[in-house]
Amino acid sequence: MRKHTLLLALTVLVASLLSAQTNDTTYLLRPDRVFDGETMHTNWVVLVKKNTIIAAGEANTVKPEGIYKTIDLKGTTLLPGLIEGHSHLFLHPYNETKWDEQVMNESRAERTARAVVHAEKTLRAGFTTVRDLGTEGADYDDVGLKAAIEKGIVPGPRMIIATRAIVATGSYGPKTKNTANILVKGAAEADGTDGLTRETRTQIGNGADLVKVYADYRWGLNKDVSEPTFTLEELKTVVNVAASTGRKVVAHAVTEEGMRRAILAGVSTIEHGDNATAEIFDLMLKHKVAYCATLSATEATSEYNTPWRKGNFPEPPRIVTKKKSFALALQKGVTICFGGDVGVYPHGDNAREMEAMVAYGMKPIDVLKSATSVNADVFGYAERIGRIRKGWFADLVAVEGDPSKNITDIRKTVLIMKDGVVFLNSIR
Secondary structure (H helix, E strand, C coil), rough: HHHHHHHHHHHHHHHHHHHHHHHHHHEEEEEEEEECCCEEEEEEEEEEEEEEEEEEEEHHHHHCCCCCCCEEEEEEEEECEEEEECCCCCCCCCCCCCCCHHHCCCCCHHHHHHHHHHHHHHHHCCEEEEECCCCCCCCCCCHHHHHHHHHHCCCEEEEECCCCCCCCCCCCCCCCCCCCCCCCCCECCCCCHHHHHHHHHHHHHHHCCEEEECCEECCCCCCCCCEEEHHHHHHHHHHHHHHCCCEEECCCCEHHHHHHHHHHHCCCCECCCCCCHHHHHHHHHHHEEEEECHHHHHHHHHHCCCCCCCCCCCCCCCHHHHHHHHHHHHHHHEEEEEECEECCCCCCCCHHHHHHHHHHHCCCCHHHHHHHHHHHHEEEEEEECCCCCCCCCCEEEEECCCCCCCCCHHHHEEEEEEECEEEECCCC
């Protein structure tokens, strides 16, 4: 028994020493190009010590001290760790299992197990941070997942979490024709000044980094058409309560009126924005509200629900409308976040949204900005992630080729570093 105890203690000690050694290593990264989150550079190197970038610039200006390890990244572009702006780690593609079935019939244990796998897939795709916008019926399990990742129990990206999200009573699913049945809801129901104040504070108290509200949803007389949910004053209540704690509010909104109310209430981002008009984008510009279009989710659900497949014509009306609104956003100069609503389609395929943004008219270099510095700025993490700068976290990804010219190169990951720890290195 004593031998087993001693062996266990030695194993833990060795593991901890190896972990500490890995995180204490100083790395000098030598790629062909460095995209710093804003600008592409050649002949740059990046020096990392522990979990921090301690220097980045022209190779002859960066002088490592002491013992360090050089990683030559010939033929690659080094970027800040990518930031997924709209994810649901507790969901998996609806063509595998419909949303209602996931929420009602998959156990919390199963959903958490799936989320652990999804988190690692996200990280291994080069996304070192994820803004996860609701557990969709899995309560506050994202708080536990975030803690497990931070403690090093499981691999995954940094998580910015919304926990349960907030919906107007009766507006969100799952729904049943037998109202006597008590169902797990996909988000927390709350109404009025008192109810929304209490629910917002409850979610913050349980670990929410931001608050998500559904400003509209499919609950009108025509069940297939979205209608506004909360009043302007109700939305202002959520924003004011969250703002008093330094937190932001994001809004699911696809209708003109839902978006208008959310923008006037002071949300930081509009998620989806399918039917945004020139007037709506002008209002977003005026109030400095960013737009997260989730193009890939619209494409994916269109493929699931119709015979249409991407690249085929004619395109469904939803795709036509989405393309029109995205082109209008580009024309107006609205701040565009990167976020695909991953979970509707497979985790780890996050780059699909970057490719869609280019296909819909955005320049590849602007897509790279959107997935790094723009997201960091909009989400309130501008001085920690999203850029390659001295003092920023050592969250880095290297890919073969140059994604500022060919966006699909973003999938060719050869190095992934998060918090100074190398999770993937195929360059030996």
